[in-house]
Amino acid sequence: xxxxxxxxxxxxxxxxxxxxxxxxxxxxxxxxxxxxxxxxxxxxxxxxxxxxxxxxxxxxxxxxxxxxxxxxxxxxxxxxxxxxxxxxxxxxxxxxxxxxxxxxxxxxxxxxxxxx
Amino acid sequence: xxxxxxxxxxxxxxxxxxxxxxxxxxxxxxxxxxxxxxxxxxxxxxxxxxxxxxxxxxxxxxxxxxxxxxxxxxxxxxxxxxxxxxxxxxxxxxxxxxxxxxxxxxxxxxxxx
Numbered sequence: 001x002x003x004x005x006x007x008x009x010x011x012x013x014x015x016x017x018x019x020x021x022x023x024x025x026x027x028x029x030x031x032x033x034x035x036x037x038x039x040x041x042x043x044x045x046x047x048x049x050x051x052x053x054x055x056x057x058x059x060x061x062x063x064x065x066x067x068x069x070x071x072x073x074x075x076x077x078x079x080x081x082x083x084x085x086x087x088x089x090x091x092x093x094x095x096x097x098x099x100x101x102x103x104x105x106x107x108x109x110x111x112x113x114x115x116x
Numbered sequence: 117x118x119x120x121x122x123x124x125x126x127x128x129x130x131x132x133x134x135x136x137x138x139x140x141x142x143x144x145x146x147x148x149x150x151x152x153x154x155x156x157x158x159x160x161x162x163x164x165x166x167x168x169x170x171x172x173x174x175x176x177x178x179x180x181x182x183x184x185x186x187x188x189x190x191x192x193x194x195x196x197x198x199x200x201x202x203x204x205x206x207x208x209x210x211x212x213x214x215x216x217x218x219x220x221x222x223x224x225x226x227x228x229x
Contacts, residue, residue: 032215043205044160044219093159097215104150105209105217107159 002028002098006108013084013115021079021111023094029074030096034105035067038091050077050094084115118143120208122220129196130228137204137223140188145211149182149189152205154222160205164191168210196227 003026013019023033031052036044048069049057056069066088068080077096081088093110097103119142129135141149147168152160166173166180166189173180177196182189193200206220 034216041222041224043221046216046218049216095217103148104162104165107161109159110157112157 002026002096002104002106004030004094004096004106004108006094006111008111009109010112011114013113015085015115016083018080018082019084019113021081021092021094021113023077023079023096023108025075025096025098025106028096028098030077030098031074033071033077033094033096035069035077035079036093036095038093038110040091044093047079052077081113084113086115089113089115118146118208118211118213118216118218120206120218120220122206122223124223125221126224126226128226128228131196131198133196135191135193135196135200135225135227137191137206137225138188139190139206139208139220140186141208141218142187143208143211143213144184144187146208146213147210148208149180150207150209150217151178151180151191152207152219154203154205156202163204193225196225198227198229201225201227 005024007022033050035047047062050071052071071077094108095105122139150165153163154160179192204223207217209217
Protein backbone atom coordinates (compact mmCIF):
# COMPACT_ATOMS: atom_id res chain seq x y z
CA UNK A 1 0.00 0.00 0.00
CA UNK A 2 0.87 3.66 -0.16
CA UNK A 3 3.23 5.09 2.44
CA UNK A 4 2.67 8.18 4.54
CA UNK A 5 5.54 9.32 6.71
CA UNK A 6 5.08 11.64 9.67
CA UNK A 7 7.86 13.35 11.56
CA UNK A 8 8.73 13.66 14.37
CA UNK A 9 7.22 10.67 16.13
CA UNK A 10 7.71 12.26 19.55
CA UNK A 11 8.36 15.81 20.63
CA UNK A 12 8.54 17.57 23.96
CA UNK A 13 8.39 21.34 24.02
CA UNK A 14 8.05 24.14 26.52
CA UNK A 15 4.87 26.13 26.96
CA UNK A 16 4.74 29.09 24.63
CA UNK A 17 6.90 27.62 21.91
CA UNK A 18 5.78 26.36 18.51
CA UNK A 19 6.11 22.88 17.10
CA UNK A 20 6.00 21.82 13.46
CA UNK A 21 4.88 18.36 12.39
CA UNK A 22 5.47 17.11 8.86
CA UNK A 23 3.40 14.66 6.87
CA UNK A 24 4.73 13.28 3.61
CA UNK A 25 3.24 10.93 1.06
CA UNK A 26 6.26 8.98 -0.14
CA UNK A 27 5.03 7.14 -3.19
CA UNK A 28 1.94 8.97 -4.34
CA UNK A 29 0.66 12.49 -4.78
CA UNK A 30 -1.90 13.63 -2.27
CA UNK A 31 -3.86 16.71 -3.22
CA UNK A 32 -5.69 16.37 0.06
CA UNK A 33 -4.39 15.38 3.45
CA UNK A 34 -6.15 15.24 6.78
CA UNK A 35 -4.99 16.07 10.28
CA UNK A 36 -6.44 14.30 13.28
CA UNK A 37 -6.02 14.59 17.00
CA UNK A 38 -6.43 11.60 19.23
CA UNK A 39 -6.82 11.74 23.01
CA UNK A 40 -5.93 8.68 25.11
CA UNK A 41 -8.40 5.86 24.58
CA UNK A 42 -10.46 8.05 22.32
CA UNK A 43 -11.33 8.18 18.65
CA UNK A 44 -9.68 10.16 15.87
CA UNK A 45 -11.07 13.67 15.72
CA UNK A 46 -10.65 15.44 12.41
CA UNK A 47 -9.04 18.84 12.88
CA UNK A 48 -8.68 20.07 9.33
CA UNK A 49 -8.46 19.14 5.71
CA UNK A 50 -5.24 20.24 4.05
CA UNK A 51 -5.54 21.22 0.40
CA UNK A 52 -2.50 21.59 -1.82
CA UNK A 53 -2.10 25.14 -3.01
CA UNK A 54 -4.96 26.56 -1.01
CA UNK A 55 -6.05 27.26 2.53
CA UNK A 56 -6.90 24.44 4.85
CA UNK A 57 -10.48 23.77 5.83
CA UNK A 58 -10.87 23.58 9.59
CA UNK A 59 -13.49 21.66 11.52
CA UNK A 60 -15.78 23.51 13.85
CA UNK A 61 -14.10 24.35 17.13
CA UNK A 62 -10.53 24.10 15.85
CA UNK A 63 -8.58 27.34 16.15
CA UNK A 64 -7.06 28.29 12.81
CA UNK A 65 -4.46 30.59 14.35
CA UNK A 66 -3.47 27.93 16.84
CA UNK A 67 -3.04 25.07 14.42
CA UNK A 68 -1.44 26.37 11.26
CA UNK A 69 -1.60 24.05 8.28
CA UNK A 70 0.43 24.42 5.12
CA UNK A 71 0.16 22.11 2.14
CA UNK A 72 3.18 23.29 0.19
CA UNK A 73 3.35 20.50 -2.38
CA UNK A 74 1.54 17.39 -3.53
CA UNK A 75 3.57 15.31 -1.10
CA UNK A 76 3.97 17.50 1.96
CA UNK A 77 1.64 18.99 4.53
CA UNK A 78 2.73 20.56 7.80
CA UNK A 79 0.89 21.25 11.03
CA UNK A 80 2.34 23.90 13.32
CA UNK A 81 1.07 24.11 16.87
CA UNK A 82 1.68 27.71 17.86
CA UNK A 83 2.20 28.99 21.39
CA UNK A 84 1.76 25.49 22.71
CA UNK A 85 0.10 24.88 26.08
CA UNK A 86 -0.04 21.70 28.16
CA UNK A 87 -3.63 21.12 27.01
CA UNK A 88 -2.28 20.79 23.45
CA UNK A 89 -0.48 17.63 24.50
CA UNK A 90 -1.93 14.85 22.40
CA UNK A 91 -1.36 12.35 19.62
CA UNK A 92 -1.56 14.00 16.21
CA UNK A 93 -1.96 11.87 13.07
CA UNK A 94 -2.13 12.79 9.43
CA UNK A 95 -3.65 10.78 6.62
CA UNK A 96 -3.88 10.95 2.87
CA UNK A 97 -5.83 9.22 0.16
CA UNK A 98 -4.26 8.27 -3.10
CA UNK A 99 -7.49 8.00 -5.01
CA UNK A 100 -11.11 9.05 -4.90
CA UNK A 101 -13.74 9.00 -2.20
CA UNK A 102 -14.03 5.24 -2.02
CA UNK A 103 -10.39 4.48 -1.52
CA UNK A 104 -8.32 3.66 1.51
CA UNK A 105 -6.87 6.41 3.66
CA UNK A 106 -3.25 5.84 4.68
CA UNK A 107 -2.04 7.15 7.99
CA UNK A 108 1.24 8.54 9.16
CA UNK A 109 2.75 6.98 12.24
CA UNK A 110 1.57 9.81 14.43
CA UNK A 111 3.31 12.40 16.61
CA UNK A 112 3.15 12.31 20.38
CA UNK A 113 3.31 15.94 21.50
CA UNK A 114 4.02 16.73 25.14
CA UNK A 115 3.99 20.34 26.24
CA UNK A 116 5.66 20.98 29.59
CA UNK B 117 -22.68 16.20 9.10
CA UNK B 118 -21.98 12.50 9.41
CA UNK B 119 -22.26 10.84 12.80
CA UNK B 120 -20.89 7.35 13.34
CA UNK B 121 -21.75 5.40 16.46
CA UNK B 122 -19.90 2.26 17.46
CA UNK B 123 -20.68 -0.48 19.98
CA UNK B 124 -19.46 -1.97 22.20
CA UNK B 125 -16.68 0.24 23.54
CA UNK B 126 -14.90 -2.75 25.02
CA UNK B 127 -15.14 -6.42 24.16
CA UNK B 128 -13.46 -9.42 25.73
CA UNK B 129 -13.59 -12.82 24.09
CA UNK B 130 -11.90 -16.14 24.61
CA UNK B 131 -9.34 -17.16 22.04
CA UNK B 132 -11.08 -19.03 19.23
CA UNK B 133 -14.44 -17.34 19.78
CA UNK B 134 -15.96 -14.79 17.42
CA UNK B 135 -16.13 -11.04 17.94
CA UNK B 136 -18.71 -8.70 16.48
CA UNK B 137 -18.54 -4.90 16.42
CA UNK B 138 -21.45 -2.82 15.19
CA UNK B 139 -21.67 0.69 13.79
CA UNK B 140 -24.41 2.98 12.59
CA UNK B 141 -24.11 6.07 10.46
CA UNK B 142 -26.38 9.03 9.82
CA UNK B 143 -25.58 10.27 6.30
CA UNK B 144 -27.49 8.09 3.85
CA UNK B 145 -25.21 9.34 1.06
CA UNK B 146 -22.09 7.81 2.63
CA UNK B 147 -20.76 5.12 0.32
CA UNK B 148 -17.47 3.84 1.69
CA UNK B 149 -17.02 2.10 5.03
CA UNK B 150 -13.51 1.13 6.14
CA UNK B 151 -12.48 -0.63 9.33
CA UNK B 152 -9.19 0.18 10.99
CA UNK B 153 -7.16 -1.63 13.61
CA UNK B 154 -4.97 0.44 15.88
CA UNK B 155 -2.43 -1.03 18.25
CA UNK B 156 -1.26 1.05 21.20
CA UNK B 157 0.80 4.04 20.10
CA UNK B 158 0.69 3.08 16.45
CA UNK B 159 -1.06 4.29 13.34
CA UNK B 160 -4.45 2.92 12.30
CA UNK B 161 -4.20 0.20 9.69
CA UNK B 162 -6.97 -0.70 7.28
CA UNK B 163 -8.14 -4.28 7.77
CA UNK B 164 -11.16 -4.39 5.50
CA UNK B 165 -13.50 -2.02 3.72
CA UNK B 166 -16.83 -2.20 1.96
CA UNK B 167 -18.47 -0.03 -0.62
CA UNK B 168 -22.13 0.75 -0.76
CA UNK B 169 -22.81 -1.40 -3.80
CA UNK B 170 -22.24 -4.65 -1.90
CA UNK B 171 -23.78 -6.09 1.23
CA UNK B 172 -20.99 -8.33 2.47
CA UNK B 173 -17.28 -8.80 2.08
CA UNK B 174 -14.99 -11.41 3.54
CA UNK B 175 -11.24 -11.73 3.89
CA UNK B 176 -10.10 -14.89 5.67
CA UNK B 177 -11.21 -14.53 9.32
CA UNK B 178 -12.63 -11.05 8.87
CA UNK B 179 -15.96 -10.14 7.34
CA UNK B 180 -17.99 -6.97 7.10
CA UNK B 181 -21.70 -6.62 6.42
CA UNK B 182 -23.55 -3.50 5.32
CA UNK B 183 -27.24 -2.72 5.57
CA UNK B 184 -27.81 0.51 3.68
CA UNK B 185 -31.48 0.67 4.49
CA UNK B 186 -30.87 0.54 8.21
CA UNK B 187 -27.60 2.48 7.89
CA UNK B 188 -25.54 0.06 9.89
CA UNK B 189 -22.52 -2.08 9.25
CA UNK B 190 -20.71 -4.69 11.29
CA UNK B 191 -17.29 -6.28 11.61
CA UNK B 192 -17.05 -9.99 12.32
CA UNK B 193 -13.83 -11.65 13.40
CA UNK B 194 -13.90 -15.42 13.65
CA UNK B 195 -11.45 -17.75 15.40
CA UNK B 196 -9.97 -14.84 17.32
CA UNK B 197 -6.30 -14.90 18.27
CA UNK B 198 -4.39 -12.91 20.92
CA UNK B 199 -2.81 -10.80 18.20
CA UNK B 200 -6.27 -9.57 17.27
CA UNK B 201 -6.26 -7.59 20.53
CA UNK B 202 -6.32 -3.88 19.60
CA UNK B 203 -8.69 -0.97 19.19
CA UNK B 204 -10.93 -1.19 16.15
CA UNK B 205 -12.51 1.82 14.48
CA UNK B 206 -15.29 1.84 11.96
CA UNK B 207 -15.59 4.81 9.63
CA UNK B 208 -17.79 6.28 6.96
CA UNK B 209 -16.86 8.38 3.99
CA UNK B 210 -18.36 9.95 0.89
CA UNK B 211 -21.73 11.57 0.99
CA UNK B 212 -22.00 15.19 1.95
CA UNK B 213 -18.57 15.24 3.55
CA UNK B 214 -16.82 14.11 0.39
CA UNK B 215 -13.36 12.73 1.08
CA UNK B 216 -13.54 13.30 4.82
CA UNK B 217 -13.58 10.16 6.90
CA UNK B 218 -15.70 10.15 10.04
CA UNK B 219 -14.61 7.63 12.64
CA UNK B 220 -16.59 5.74 15.21
CA UNK B 221 -15.64 5.93 18.87
CA UNK B 222 -13.62 2.72 18.80
CA UNK B 223 -13.87 -0.74 20.34
CA UNK B 224 -11.12 -2.13 22.50
CA UNK B 225 -10.97 -5.84 21.77
CA UNK B 226 -9.21 -8.14 24.18
CA UNK B 227 -8.68 -11.75 23.20
CA UNK B 228 -7.98 -13.88 26.24
CA UNK B 229 -5.63 -16.81 25.61
